Amino acid sequence: MDITAFVSLTIYKFRKILFNKRVLAALLVGVLVTGVMAYASTLDVVFRDGAILLDVLIISFFLPVVTMFYGSSVIRDEIEDMSITMVITSPMRRWAAYLSYYTALLLSLLLLLFMILTAGFLAFFIPLGLDSNALELYLNMLLLVSIGCVVYSALFLLASVVLERSIYFGLFYAFIWEGFIGSIPGRISEFALKHYIRSIGAGRMELMEFAAASGMTYSFQVLTVVTVVLLAVGIFIFRYKEFPG
Amino acid sequence: MKSSVIKAQLLSKWYGEVIGLNSFNMDAGPGITGIVGPNGAGKSTLFKLIIGMIKPSKGSLDVLGMDPWLNKKLSSKIGFCPDYDNLPDDATGFEFLRLSGGLHGMSGTGLNSRIKEVSRTVGIDYALERKIGGYSKGMRQRIKIAGALLHDPELLLLDEPLSGADPRARRSLIDVIISLNRDSGHDILVSSHVLFEVERMTKDVVLIYKGRAVASGDIYGIRELMDEHPHNIIIEGKGMVELGKRLLELEHTVSVSFDGSKERLRVEVKRPDEFFDNVPEMLLESGGELREMYSQDDNLAAVFRYLVGR
Numbered sequence: 001m002d003i004t005a006f007v008s009l010t011i012y013k014f015r016k017i018l019f020n021k022r023v024l025a026a027l028l029v030g031v032l033v034t035g036v037m038a039y040a041s042t043l044d045v046v047f048r049d050g051a052i053l054l055d056v057l058i059i060s061f062f063l064p065v066v067t068m069f070y071g072s073s074v075i076r077d078e079i080e081d082m083s084i085t086m087v088i089t090s091p092m093r094r095w096a097a098y099l100s101y102y103t104a105l106l107l108s109l110l111l112l113l114f115m116i117l118t119a120g121f122l123a124f125f126i127p128l129g130l131d132s133n134a135l136e137l138y139l140n141m142l143l144l145v146s147i148g149c150v151v152y153s154a155l156f157l158l159a160s161v162v163l164e165r166s167i168y169f170g171l172f173y174a175f176i177w178e179g180f181i182g183s184i185p186g187r188i189s190e191f192a193l194k195h196y197i198r199s200i201g202a203g204r205m206e207l208m209e210f211a212a213a214s215g216m217t218y219s220f221q222v223l224t225v226v227t228v229v230l231l232a233v234g235i236f237i238f239r240y241k242e243f244p245g
Numbered sequence: 246m247k248s249s250v251i252k253a254q255l256l257s258k259w260y261g262e263v264i265g266l267n268s269f270n271m272d273a274g275p276g277i278t279g280i281v282g283p284n285g286a287g288k289s290t291l292f293k294l295i296i297g298m299i300k301p302s303k304g305s306l307d308v309l310g311m312d313p314w315l316n317k318k319l320s321s322k323i324g325f326c327p328d329y330d331n332l333p334d335d336a337t338g339f340e341f342l343r344l345s346g347g348l349h350g351m352s353g354t355g356l357n358s359r360i361k362e363v364s365r366t367v368g369i370d371y372a373l374e375r376k377i378g379g380y381s382k383g384m385r386q387r388i389k390i391a392g393a394l395l396h397d398p399e400l401l402l403l404d405e406p407l408s409g410a411d412p413r414a415r416r417s418l419i420d421v422i423i424s425l426n427r428d429s430g431h432d433i434l435v436s437s438h439v440l441f442e443v444e445r446m447t448k449d450v451v452l453i454y455k456g457r458a459v460a461s462g463d464i465y466g467i468r469e470l471m472d473e474h475p476h477n478i479i480i481e482g483k484g485m486v487e488l489g490k491r492l493l494e495l496e497h498t499v500s501v502s503f504d505g506s507k508e509r510l511r512v513e514v515k516r517p518d519e520f521f522d523n524v525p526e527m528l529l530e531s532g533g534e535l536r537e538m539y540s541q542d543d544n545l546a547a548v549f550r551y552l553v554g555r
Contacts (some may be wrong), residue, residue, distance in 0.1 A: 090317070
């Protein structure tokens with residue numbers, strides 16, 4: 001029963017996230033990234049500049065911001081308009097429902113961010129010439145975006161269950177914490193998730209400059225543990241949560 | 246001897262310092278049971294406790310022999326139609342029912358045929374392909390009831406199912422609810438703040454006021470109390486002046502006054518059911534046009550004040 005319910009809820013939520021006015025924000029981000037990358041390709045640039053631009057624009061900035069924008073509202077909106085009633089009062093177990101929300105969020109974010117990344121990548125590298133190095137960079141960036149989506153989705157989904165004003169936490173986290181703390185030189189930046197995402201990138205690509213990078217395996221382990229802990233805490237809180245309306 | 250479908254003993258629920266339910270007792274058997282109380286009396290809190298959306302602060306609650314809090318086995322035996330509008334406006338009625346069924350583990354052609362069957366039962370089959378955003382209030386109530394019925398639950402919880410619906414839709418929904426018990430055998434707990442509407446569905450009622458069950462049992466005794474307290478009804482539309490004159494001629498009309506404009510009548514009546522039966526004919530005779538008609542719960546509050554001795 002949980003599998004049928006899981007699939008039904010995931011598909012429904014996936015559609016709801018994508019076919020929503022909010023998707024315009026992701027389209028705007030896509031247009032912005034494509035414009036910047038296209039303009040950059042007309043300047044006096046080399047191949048490495050493309051990697052740096054994708055790192056700065058997508059990995060360091062839009063990845064946490066876009067996941068925050070969608071993730072911090074995915075369950076909170078349903079709690080506020082009480083449409084969550086249908087899920088809570090169904091026989092679907094709550095942990096399965098939580099994972100279903102997570103899966104729907106993750107899939108939609110992967111789709112949106114892959115589209116943004118691909119558009120930006122093509123806008124820069126088509127004028128410079130697509131070769132095997134470019135393809136390798138593209139695949140590595142897809143990997144980093146995927147890892148980022150996995151961990152940030154878990155974080156912002158938890159925030160959307162715990163906090164009534166989860167968007168404020170999301171804004172603080174995406175802009176102040178990841179943007180500021182994550183950019184401070186030295187060990188302080190290790191408190192930001194993007195440090196580990198970029199460390200994996202630096203480990204896989206010489207093109208990605210990151211002097212303070214941690215080890216790739218260690219970074220992967222940290223992000224895995226953080227994701228699992230965030231999901232476990234989210235499931236626990238969601239399972240025992242009351243919905244008074 | 247009747248078996249208990251829902252049994253609450255000294256059931257309390259607090260939201261911080263706000264009391265939702267206070268040492269509430271009830272013992273509902275099979276059939277239709279009405280929960281009647283003014284807005285804010287604790288009806289919705291009771292429903293949320295029964296469906297397991299919230300946890301009791303104190304006391305015990307037994308639904309179909311089980312504790313409802315975090316009980317997913319019980320969830321499959323209950324269908325819940327909340328008083329609030331939790332429908333996705335951007336989905337069609339069919340998509341909404343597909344999701345409802347899916348959450349109960351239903352899929353494929355079995356689900357599709359069940360959707361057809363249930364939507365026919367509640368009278369919404371003609372609008373399944375339309376977006377819910379374009380539904381009238383009555384249609385929204387019907388699709389919510391269809392969603393609650395889809396998995397063929399033993400117990401149906403209908404929280405204010407008539408709220409906001411026009412008089413014709415109310416009458417039709419009452420017929421649907423009665424037939425769900427009579428023809429399909431569902432036990433039903435239905436709430437309303439309008440006693441005479443519940444009276445049309447069942448004689449077993451629990452009166453709830455300020456979180457407490459102030460009276461329960463046969464409705465007729467409560468009705469007698471009710472008739473001593475005039476019932477306030479608001480009528481909006483065209484031709485209200487002429488209608489008001491005719492209403493004053495009725496024996497059970499206590500007073501008629503305009504409420505803010507000449508298109509809005511406030512009528513005090515002693516026997517609301519007779520009043521509602523008379524209004525359509527009088528409107529036709531007077532050439533009036535009805536926009537909205539609803540009763541207020543002031544009279545019910547008066548009965549409750551009487552019952553709690555204030």
